[in-house]
Amino acid sequence: MLLDLERNAVTATESLDRAVSPQLAALWSRGTDFLGSRYAILGGAMSWVSERHLVAAISNAGGFGVIACGSMSPSLLEAEIAATQALTDKPFGVNLITMHPALDELIQVCLRAGVGHIVLAGGVPSGAAVKAVKDGGAKLVCFAPALVLAKRLVRSGADALVIEGSEAGGHIGPVSLMVLAQEILPVMRDVPVFVAGGLGRGDAILGMLEMGAAGAQLGTLFAATSESIAHANFKKAFFRANARDALPSVQLDERFPVIPVRGLVNAGTKRFLATQAETLRRFQANEVTREEGQLSIEHFWAGALRRAVIEGDVEEGSVMAGQSVGMVREERPVAVVIAQLLDEAEAMLASRGPAPASV
Known part of the structure; x- marks a missing residue:
């Protein structure tokens, strides 16, 4: 199946029409039922990368694409959703940052466009934001970096959770996915829980499903696909990198x-480290206040992600990548990536032999 897809050069408008084994279907049925997708594989929301083309490609291939709103204005998000809907008739979601100054309006943009799943990320969502999503009829997905917060989010109205380990690319928490999975999956049974961070193989996803996960979210593998608009230099940096290079x-x-x-x-x-050191020196010499120093540090990376993703400046730009980058070696269509994940999960299931007959 995988070789056939590679020969046929699958595009964003083509579907990966492939049934999975009853065992795999049962393991992630809670995730597929929640998402409305063929496979419980979500695309991570990556600023400048998770836009209409990649999101539509993931959904068309049977996964669940997610638009990264980032700092978009309501009008830009409205246009991006409409453009995505023009490329796919499959379900997809929108990731909104809770700190966005126009969050209330962005939620309404999603609801008016008929987006069925809204992800609130970057902080604990306010009660008003949760109410707006729920009252609008959309399903609410939140990120939970610890068990205590997972319980709180579910009590406040989250319909599903994503637990993302520190192996992920971009902004991260301090705890690995394996630890989060052991802490949260056996306890959180009220809502579907999707896992993320460092995932690059289908057999690894299978292991998480068997621990109780409803599905998996992947970003790094999709960032370097054919349908990703990321600059060629950005993708080549992924192909050259090993896991230890993503720090x-x-x-x-x-x-x-x-x-x-x-x-x-x-x-x-490396220059960021030097900037911090110089800022610290100036602060200790009373040349700048702590507020001024903090501002200069925070402004260092302003626009750096766009420089890397869109302009291809992979030396001075921010090349966000998860540790699974070591498993990305070439540019492939999204459907081929998903097909390989399915192959790996199914191969692991098959290697165990037939399930014992029930007594």
């Missing part, structure tokens, strides 16, 4: 906090 940003002094972001080490990351 979180380093904080030099607790007085100047740095939000951890995992990406490929380059000239920019």
Whole structure:
């Protein structure tokens, strides 16, 4: 099946029309029922990358694409949703950042467009935001970096959760997916829980499903696909990289906090360390206030992700990538990536032999 897809050069408008085994279908049935997709495989919302073409390709191939709203204005998001709907008639979601100043309006844009799943990320959503999503008839997905927060989010109205380990690309928490999975999956049974972070193979996804996950979210594997609009330089940086090259940003002094972001080490990351060191020196010499120093550090990466993804500056730009980047070696269509994940999961199931007959 995988070889056939590669020969046929699958495009964003073609579907991966493939049934899975009864065992795999049963394991992720809760996820597929919730998403309305053929496979419980979500595309991670990556700013500048998760736009109409990639999102539609993932949904058309049987997965569930998610638009990354990021800093888009309501009018831009409205146009992006409409453009995505023109490329697919399959379900997809929209990821909104809770700190966006126009969050209320962005939620209404999604609801008016008939988006069925809204992901609120980047912080704990307010009660008003949760109510707006729920009252509008959409399903609410939230990120839970710890069990206590997972329980709180479900109590507040989350219909599903994503637990994302520190192996993921972009902004990350401090805990690995394996630890989060052990902490959360056996306990959280009220809603579907999707896993994310460092996933690059179908057999690994299968293991998470058997632990109780409803499905998996992947970003890094999809960022370098044929349908991704990321610059050729950005994709080539992925192909050259190993897992150890995707490191979180380093904080030099607790007085100047740095939000951890995992990406490929380059000239920019090295210069960021030098900028922090110089800022610390100037602060200790009373040349700048702590507020001024913090602002200069936070502004260092302004526009850096766009420079890498769109303009191809992979030396000074921010090349966000998860540790699964070591498993990305060439540009392939989305449907081929998903087909391989299915092959790997099914091969693992088949290697165990037939299920024992019930007594």
